[in-house]
Each structure stands twice: as C-alpha cells, then as structure tokens.
Amino acid sequence: MTNGAISLERTFSAGTANALELRGVSKTFGALSALDDVTITIGPGEKRAVLGSNGAGKTTLFNCITGDFLPSAGAIRFFGEDITNAPAHERIRRGLRRTYQISLLFAGLTVVDNVYLACKGVARGRFSLMRPGRRDTIMEGAEELVRTVRLEASRDTKVSDLSYGQQRQLEIAMALAGAPRFILFDEPAAGLSPGERRELIEILSGLPSHMGYIIIEHDMDVALRVSESVTMMHNGRIFKEGKPSEIEDDEEVQSLYLGGGNA
Amino acid sequence: MNEAAWGRKLDWTSSLRINPAYWVVAAILLILPAFASNFILYQLFGWTFILGMIALSLMFLAGYGGMVSLAQMTVAGIAGYMVAIFGDSAITDISQGWPWYISIPLALLVAALFATATGWLAGRTEGIYTIMITLAIAAAFFYFFNQNYVIFNGFSGFNGVLPPKLFGLDWRHPIAFYYLTLFWAAAWYFAAIYVSRSPFGLALQGIRDNPRRMAALGYHVTAHKVAAYAIAALPAATGGILLTWQSAQISPGTAGIGPAIDILIVAVIGGIGHPAGAFIGAFIYVILKTFAVDLIVLVGLGSERFRLLIGLGFLVVVFWSPDGILGLWEKLKQSRGLNPLLRRAGRRS
The missing domain is CATH 3.40.50.300 (P-loop containing nucleotide triphosphate hydrolases)
Structure with missing residues (x-):
C-alpha cells in the first residue's frame, strides 16, 4: 500500500x-x-x-x-x-460507483426497484420489455443488497416515504450494485x-x-x-x-x- | 427462504394482481353490445377506446418517462395516412391498394420511425422544451399534410379508407368495430402495465425521477428516451388506424394542433400516473364533446362554445387534483379507513 x-x-x-x-x-x-x-x-x-x-x-x-x-x-x-x-x-x-451528498434516488419507485435499477444499469438487457422472473439473478442480487444495508423491512416502500437515514442506506446499496x-x-x-x-x-x-x-x-x-x-x-x-x-x-x-x- | 419472502417474490413476478373492479369493468364492457345502441357502441365507446390508446401513448411517455410529447396525435395521424396510402381509399391515384397484411404493418413501422425521429430530437431536451419541440413537429406536419398533394392529397386528404373484410366481417359494423377497438385498447392497456415493471419500464421511471442518477448508474438516458418514443408509437399508431377506419377518412385536421392538445387534455383529466387514466380521460372527453353542445345551447350560448365546458372541466380537474380523476380516486381511498397519522402526502414530488 x-x-x-x-x-x-x-x-x-x-x-x-x-x-x-x-x-x-x-x-x-x-x-x-x-x-x-x-x-x-x-x-x-x-x-x-x-x-x-x-x-x-x-x-x-x-x-x-x-x-x-x-x-x-x-x-x-x-x-x-x-x-x-x-x-x-x-x-x-x-x-466506478458513487453515492451522492444529497440523495439522488428514484422517489416514485420502491426500495427494491431502486436497487434493481442500480444492478441492471451494469448488466445486459437494460432495454428488455420482459419482466424479471422469480429466478432472475439481477433481482436476486438486488434482494441481497437490500439485506446487506438492512432495509429488507422497507423493501416495497416507495422511496419518497423513507426516512432520511434509510435513504442514505439505500444510496449505499445502489453504489454496491453490480460488482463495483x-x-x-x-x-x-x-x-x-x-x-x-x-x-x-x-x-x-x-x-x-x-x-x-x-x-x-x-x-x-x-x-x-x-x-x-x-x-x-x-x-x-x-x-x-x-x-x-x-x-x-x-x-x-x-x-x-x-x-x-x-x- | 421463509414464507413471507417467497410470497413477496411471487408478488414480483405476478404483480398483475386482479382487482375485483377489473372483473366488473371487463364484464360490463364485454356484454355492453347486448344493451347499447349503435351510436353508443360506435361513436361513444369506439371513440373513447381510440382516443384512450393515443392518450395512453402520451401517458406512457409523460407518466413513466416524464416526457410530455404533443406529437402523439401526429404519430396516430401518420399511421392513418399510411393505411390510406399503402392500402385502399377513394383516391386511387395515390393509394397503392396493397393488402392489409402489408399496409398495416408498414403503417405501424412508418409511425414508429417517425416517433423515433421525434424522440431523437426531443429526447435531448427536458420539460417545457420537450413540449415546444413536439408541438413544433406537430404543427409542421399539420401544414405539410395540408400542402403536400403528391403523397398526402393536401387539404382534402383521403376518404373511403375502409378496414379489410377480415374473417368475412364488416369491421365498421358498430358491434364489430366496438369489439375491435375494445380488443386493442385492452391489449395496449395491459401491455403498458406489464412493461412498466420490466427493466425498460423501470428504467424509464428512473429517468423520470432522476435522469442524472440514471446516467450515473450506467444507463444511456437519451437512448432510453428515444426507445420510449418508438414503443409509445405503437398504441398511438393503432389508434390512428382505427380512427381512420371509424370515419373512413383522414385529413390534415385529424392531426392538427387542436387534436394534439386534446390528447394532452384527455391524459391530464384522466391522470398520467396510470394507464387507466388515459381511458377514463378519453371517456369524459367524449361524453363532454358529444353532449356539451346540447347543454351549452340549453344555457343559451352558441353551440360553437362547447369547448368552454371542456376547458372548465379541465380547469376543475387540474385545480382540484393535479393527478387527474385517478388522483382524486387515490385521495378518496386514502382519506378513508387509514390512520390519519400515517396518511401520506401521496405521490412523487
């Protein structure tokens, strides 16, 4: 070092x-x-x-x-x-990943959808019109990250309804998405x-x-x-x-x- | 994995949870021809479904993508013109008379290409500038249709544009036309709901909420916007073809500035947050446009003042519920039975 x-x-x-x-x-x-x-x-x-x-x-x-x-x-x-x-x-x-000082999240989407978008941004099929299936690896990765930052209880909460601290945790989950x-x-x-x-x-x-x-x-x-x-x-x-x-x-x-x- | 988590996962894949209201609406719409007059079927509902599809196209762009495009009526108009030009019409000098299985896909393709080009221009802008560019495109094409006689037959456009006699049916028969428009309206309605939960649809909503962050997540924001215009062209183009068949004609006025703004009014009255808003808005608009004249005359005003009522209705909706009739519905649902302490201000900021 x-x-x-x-x-x-x-x-x-x-x-x-x-x-x-x-x-x-x-x-x-x-x-x-x-x-x-x-x-x-x-x-x-x-x-x-x-x-x-x-x-x-x-x-x-x-x-x-x-x-x-x-x-x-x-x-x-x-x-x-x-x-x-x-x-x-x-x-x-x-x-490369970053988090923002002022949370730049997708206020109209749920926690898991935010993380899913972050995971999907660096994966294939960004333009796919098919919904992810139950065994979708990207979706599983998103679920895993939601647990990593301890937000599993708020999985389906819209971001606009999260507390400030939860939004910061979500920021980190999104920065960790897709093998940074x-x-x-x-x-x-x-x-x-x-x-x-x-x-x-x-x-x-x-x-x-x-x-x-x-x-x-x-x-x-x-x-x-x-x-x-x-x-x-x-x-x-x-x-x-x-x-x-x-x-x-x-x-x-x-x-x-x-x-x-x-x- | 525990039971709850599994249940949630199932929910993700099959989130077309069927609300009982869906069954009621579906049943009424399916058996309506048993009671309703031809006028109600052909004019009121046929027109509602058609306008709804074109408004759905705008709702898809504006509600999911945050892009207010005034060019969706032009997309519909181009599709209508293309079935007249590639298919049959009374203007035999111009119409190619190709069979429906060529002319219809071609019409959809041309409309989608036009929408892609529109998106390529408008997708680089935001907010008021998107509205201005798409309005300019709509105006330009209105005058182009009006003044071009070689392809678009100028002011008079095309008449005698009839649907193909597929399965030996006259598709302009009120009952047949009703089911035809209902089928496509339902198909695009469910397609829009399905796509809203797909990676593309979620990305579009991400772009609506925060385009800069989407770029920072690895998305090519402009490419997504352009693709959204291309996809949104399909319901609009379907509506445009059906609209042309409904009146058996297409002329520049079909896709003029007035109709372009009417589509915006329809989408806003219904609510741009959900595909259902497009059809609710279309129904209200059609009812007003059909019966407002009688009402206005009754009050003693000239029949040409019917737009006054539509304008007032628009003002009332926008003033009381910026999210349209659907927003009003959500508010009603929330104010009932919910813990007032937990009542949320509601939608996205």
Missing part, C-alpha cells in the same frame, strides 16, 4: 494498474477555480478519505471523476484506462444518528479488501476509521496527504479543519 509518501511523481506511462490516477485536474466555473491542478494516485484496493472544509472542491472532484462534468484541464485514469472524456455511463460500466471496482462515497454519514453511523462503519469495513474507495466525510470518527490514507483539500488544491494518524496529529490540519467548529 502506498501510504505516507504517496507517489505523486508517478506517471501514467508506468503502466501500473492503479485504481485511480488524476493528473493536474482543474475545473473552473467562470472565474471560480473549484479544482486547481489536483494530482492524486490511488492504488488498487486503497481506501482513501478526502477531507476539507466546505467549498474545498471535494464534491467537484467526485463530479469530475464520475463524468458529471468534464475537467477544464488534466487527465483521469481508471485502472490504467484514460476516462477523462468518457461519458458517465461508460465509467460506471467500467466499475471502486466507489466514491460523498458524505455517507451526513445526517445519520450515532447508531446509524456505527452501522455505516460496519458496512464500509465489511467491504472486500480489493474494493477501493474514496470517502468524503466531515465526521472524523468515521473518516479516519474507514480509511488507510487521507487527502486534505483546501480551496480546490491538495493541501496534505498522509496516514490517518499523521493527519490527526498535524498541527496545520488541526488549526485549519479539526478545530474549525465541525463538532
């Missing part, structure tokens, strides 16, 4: 199968520079936390990686493949009760070791417990990288972020 001195100087041409590589990624909105020359390398199976105050560019970073919008400059590689300009659905089919290779979690613990946070940590710790992720999280308890390395961002730039323990002890980080009234 590439902890500590994370190899920023490594180039694409090295031919490594890093899960995710960003080289000089910038994103400007008019005069505003939301991301400024961001270079990140994440090894296979690595679990990374991205911290930073509001407006640091964390969610913009996710949007560039998933292709919600294209970066103004720079390049993005996913398992060695250049995806800088690939459309969002192509990136998803290559095994790498997941971007955008503040999964926001708005959860302490009990739900413990469940979240269990779910994240229970992910297979080959499944890497980036987690944006304001709750340091959650962020540092579920990550192996930490990237600090500030004003669209990378400010510091290191192991969770190093970040926790760093004075600069503490003055800028940890002491910054996030309690």
